[in-house]
Amino acid sequence: MSIKVLGIQPGTCTDGMTNEEYFKKQLGFMEEAVAKESPYLVMFPECMTGKYFGLVRQTKWFRYAEDFFSGPTTAAMLAECKKLSVHIVYSLFERAEEDGRTMYYNTMGLVSPTRGIVGRYRKIHIPGGDSRYSTVSEKYYFSSGDKMPVFELDNGLKVAMMLCYDRSFPEIWRAYYLKGAQLICMAACTMGLKKDMFVCELRTRALESHCYVIGLNRAGAEQVEGEAEPRKHFGKSLIIDSMGEVMDSLDDEPWSYVTGELDLHKQEWARGRLDWMRDRHPELYGIISDVNYRQDGLIFEHGWEKL
Numbered sequence: 001m002s003i004k005v006l007g008i009q010p011g012t013c014t015d016g017m018t019n020e021e022y023f024k025k026q027l028g029f030m031e032e033a034v035a036k037e038s039p040y041l042v043m044f045p046e047c048m049t050g051k052y053f054g055l056v057r058q059t060k061w062f063r064y065a066e067d068f069f070s071g072p073t074t075a076a077m078l079a080e081c082k083k084l085s086v087h088i089v090y091s092l093f094e095r096a097e098e099d100g101r102t103m104y105y106n107t108m109g110l111v112s113p114t115r116g117i118v119g120r121y122r123k124i125h126i127p128g129g130d131s132r133y134s135t136v137s138e139k140y141y142f143s144s145g146d147k148m149p150v151f152e153l154d155n156g157l158k159v160a161m162m163l164c165y166d167r168s169f170p171e172i173w174r175a176y177y178l179k180g181a182q183l184i185c186m187a188a189c190t191m192g193l194k195k196d197m198f199v200c201e202l203r204t205r206a207l208e209s210h211c212y213v214i215g216l217n218r219a220g221a222e223q224v225e226g227e228a229e230p231r232k233h234f235g236k237s238l239i240i241d242s243m244g245e246v247m248d249s250l251d252d253e254p255w256s257y258v259t260g261e262l263d264l265h266k267q268e269w270a271r272g273r274l275d276w277m278r279d280r281h282p283e284l285y286g287i288i289s290d291v292n293y294r295q296d297g298l299i300f301e302h303g304w305e306k307l
Contacts, residue, residue: 003262006039007214009237011254012222019050033257034084043089045216046164046189049073054138056226065095065104068120081111089185106142108161119151121161125169150179164188177209186215195234207244210271212262214239219254242267
C-alpha cells in the first residue's frame, strides 16, 4: 500500500501579524498545497497557532491556550479535514481542567474527514532548566504529558506523534516501534544549537524505529517582546523512509512543503531485513526505565562532561 503525505514548512509570524492572521495564512497555504498534491494526510509544525514564546516568561501568552475539544484550532481543523477530505496533524497550546486544577500542555491533534477527532498527543519532554546553559523557558508554560499513543487511520496506517525536544530521546522512538507505529509525525519550532544535528538525528531515529518520519519546522526570523534580538528558525523540514533515507527535504525556504509516498511493503521488508524486535535484549535494559537512577556530578561550571 502506498500513501501520500504532505508536510507544511511555514514562514514566521512577522511583525504586525496577529496570531489569528498567521493561523489563517497557514490554512490558506494548506488548501493550495492539497489542491495541487492530493495527499491522504497533511501535517503542520509545532506552535502553528502563532508566535513562538518559549524563550520569554510572560503571563500574557497563557491567554492563547484553549480547550482541545471545543477550542477554535480543533474546530478549524475539523472543518478543513472534511472540506478537503484529508487527515490533518496539527498543534496548539492546550488548557485543560484536571482534578480541580488548570493545566497547560504543548499538544498535537489528529483529525479525520470521516471520524472527526482521532486523538491527541501532549509533549512529554519539556526543555528548560539551568539558565547558565539554556535560555528556553518552556517549563514555565507547559506540563509534561504522560501518554505515547499510536492511532490507526481510516486506511489502517498506524500514526504516532511527538514534539520537538521529544525527538532527542531514543526511548520514545523505540516505544512507538514496539507499539507498531508506521509513521511518526515530529513537529518542531526550533532554532540555533541543534541546526546541524536536526537531519542526522531524525534519519537515525527513522532507521532505528523502521518508521517513516515527517519532521517539520518553521523557517525565518521572528521576535517577541522581551527577546533581545530575532531568533532564526532554520527550517530543514523533511520526510524520511523506514531505512533512514531522505525522500524529500527543504532548507530554509518559508511557505513551502514536502511530500512523499509511504510504501508499506518497503517498510515490511526493512523490518524483516533488520529485525530489531527479534534481536532485542530487554532483560538488560532496566537502567533505562529506572526512575531512581541518576548519576550526579557529571556537569561542572564549564558545562563539560567529566570523562
